[in-house]
Amino acid sequence: MKDLRVRPSLTAVLWLCLAVALITELINPLTSQSHSETTKITVWFKPGYPVNRFVPSNAFGAALDGHEKGEVDRMLSSFWKSNPYLDQHFTGERNSKLPQWVLIDLGTEKSINVIQLNWAQPFARVYDVEYGHFSGVDDISQSLPDVWQTFPLGKVVAGNGGKTTLRLSRGSVTTRFVRVLMKESSRTSMRRSADVRDHLGYAIREISLGTLNLEGNFHDEIHPAPNHGDQTSIYVSSTDPWHREIDKDNLIEQPGLDRVFHSGLTNGLPSLIPVPVLYDTPENAAAEIRYLKARGYPVERVELGEEPDGQFVASEDYAALYIQFAKAIRAVDSKLKLGGPSFQDIEPGEKIGLTPTGKPDWLKRFLAHLKECGHLNEYTFFSFEWYPFDDVCQPTAPQLAQATQLLKDSLAGMQDAGLRAIPWIITEYGYSAFGGVAEMDIEGALLNADTVATFLTLGGEQTFLYGYEPNDIIQEVDCSSGNNMHFLLGDDGNISYRMPTYYGARLLTHEWTQPGKDMHELYLATVDESESQAKRLVAAFPVLRPDRLWALMLLNKDSSNARTVEVRFHNEANGSESEFEGPIELYQYSRKEYELSVNKEGSYPIRNEPPAHWTQPGSTGLVMQLPAYSMTIIRGKGPLPSP
Structure with missing residues (x-):
């Protein structure tokens, strides 16, 4: 795998540019009338100094949520446990610097004054129970609450594990989000284990959250369910990667190495x-x-x-x-x-x-x-x-x-x-x-x-x-x-x-590009800043290939208007202009080759042809039509940058 490096700019080097003039025809499909405007796309390059150099076989590769289940299913045989590799035993940092947390999203604001934590082992000896809210839009799919405050009675400095009922405040606090922020672990295990990972982190079997009235009756605001899709949403900072062979999901196919x-x-x-x-x-x-x-x-x-x-x-x-x-x-x-x-x-x-x-x-x-x-x-x-x-x-x-x-x-x-x-x-x-x-x-x-x-x-x-x-x-x-x-x-x-x-x-x-492992040179195409934004829907990307042919990729991202393209090379050093030399090959892919049925439940191709391909014997005065929504490749000989 070869590294690609952006070549640095050097002074006192002859500048050339490849100019692509787009004579734009904005066609009204109802009247078939058109008017022409000109947009210039200039591809700037210093001889031997492209904006990037790449090998196609390297540059184009093949490539084949944070909820946690088990905390509110009311089954004491299940539990959540944080990642032991985030304990100071492995990180070398204080646990309080990398605290672990469990966050409860009640969906809407509720009155809260008590939390019940049924700890497994290891449990948290030092932890805070906090309530939070967003300082802006509360879109939890993008980010978690960013403002947190510890409940008046929510700070614990010597937790004992087991089933813990913690009064959070004398009155009630109205909130949607509650977080248990864990800072120090008991480093105990549910069974005698020689594996240190069983002793690290934090583990919780069940959480209940709500209000306790004067008569001692507890009202739980959490909705339990066997599947996390039906239960109150719970988010966690990490999870223990421990797993067994029987945990394999047989419905997932994955190719082996x-x-x-x-x-x-x-x-x-x-x-x-x-x-x-x-x-x-x-x-x-x-x-x-x-x-x-x-x-x-x-x-x-x-x-x-x-x-x-x-x-x-x-x-x-x-x-x-x-x-x-x-x-x-x-x-x-x-x-x-x-x-x-x-x-x-x-x-x-x-x-x-x-x-x-x-x-x-x-x-x-x-x-x-x-x-x-x-x-x-x-x-x-x-x-x-x-x-x-x-x-x-x-x-x-x-x-x-x-x-x-x-x-x-x-x-x-x-x-x-x-x-x-x-x-x-x-x-x-x-x-x-x-x-x-x-x-x-x-x-x-x-x-x-x-x-x-x-x-x-x-x-x-x-x-x-x-x-x-x-x-x-x-x-x-x-x-x-x-x-x-x-x-x-x-x-x-x-x-x-x-x-x-x-x-x-x-x-x-x-x-x-030319298939293989040889280096290509990519040059920069720019659109004249004075042109309207609509004309920038045409993009040009020129590549000088190892076979010393220029390949210009043109993308017309306009959904309804075609473009007519006139291609020419411009030497900025002496002002001379030239064109592609000799025969050129052209490839084009648009709705002429492909059409999809209109069916939101399951569209399918009703026209499905490969890209059009033709050769033009002479390139003098080349004028190229770019259909709406099209991809075009123009390839041929042209003036080469001096070494």
Whole structure:
């Protein structure tokens, strides 16, 4: 796996530019009248100094909640236990610095003056019972309450475990959220165990929360149920990764490591290997790497983490676990490059009250904890997932129009938070994390191509498209259905259709770039700032391939207007202009090749052809039509940058 490096700018180097003039025809479909305007997209490059250099086989990879069950099911045989690897025995830090917690969301505000805790072992000797609220909008799907206050009688400094009834206040406090913040453990175990992990952390069998009246009658505001979907919502800071073979979920299929390496997905290149951190152990991580090495599989990078930012995990807790896993893995192979954490998203978020809700603050605190503990050098690459649009019910045209800027702003926010000059990797990407029709239509292919090209232009190194395996249409919302997939699965278990995502990916990896392990040079395309925002719906991404052909990818993200494109090269040094030289090859994918039925319960392709492909013998005076919602590749010889 070769590193891609952004070449530094040097002075006294001849500037050239490749200018793409777009003569825009805004066609009214009702009157068939049009008027022409000109938009210039300029691709700037210094000879030998592109904005990025990449190898397609490396840059385009293949890629195949925080609730807790058991605390309020009224079954004393079940319990929750925190992660023992967050105890000072393993972290070397005081437990009070990495407190563990259980948070109860009552759904609406209730009167509270008493809590009943049925502790298992180990139990908390020192803990606070707090009530909280948001200083802004109370959207718990995005962040937990940020303002906490200890109940007047909620501080415990010498807990004894067992069934504890704790009066929290003399009167009642009205609140929706209650948290048990645990700071010191009893370090006891329910059975005599030689495994120190059984003695570390905190364990609770049951929680009751409500009011105790003057007659001593207790009214419980928590609704118990065997399944967490039916019970009062409980959130926890961590969970013990302990598990047994019989706990395996037989409804989940996952290819084994041998199957992946033997399948050809890796193209014979070193793979990016994921290692779970929140729900596994450092010992298992080391065993996984040891197994891969014993089998002779090439591995250079290991991704630590499984979307901790989306599971209410404190960045300091994740950093403490990261350090332990890094130590265990490096004991097996000290040359491996470690990183993560596979962010669920990197959207900037907003500042609610005194608390930032976005991912830059999470990253900033994570990096600060690594630095404080002297392990910042163990973090060698940054990874995240990119599914920019959660609301698949909204129109796609405005979403596509803002997609490029959204990615730019999100990465800029992470850099402002302290992201160093280390490789960036998108380990999953697609239109949405929810099933929507755009994922099965042209919009999905356009979004994916724009994501990859924009990310590489910004200096990104690798992207892994999600959805290689054939799949079904899923409906997660009433308004739409779809799935991130290359292939639609038929009733007979075989592939029934190749989807736009497949054809878009193939244009990206076989026509825009040259398949193989040779280096490509990507140059920067800019739109004249004086142009209207509507014209920026056309994006251009030029690549100089190893075969010394220029490949220009043009994306028309306008849903209803076609564009006419005139391509020319402009030498800024002497003002001369030129065009493609000799014959050119053209590839185009639009609604002329693909049309999806209108059926929100299960759309299917009613026209499904591969991208159009033709060769034009001469390129003099080339004028190219870009249909609405289209992806076009123009490839041929052109003036080459001087070395």
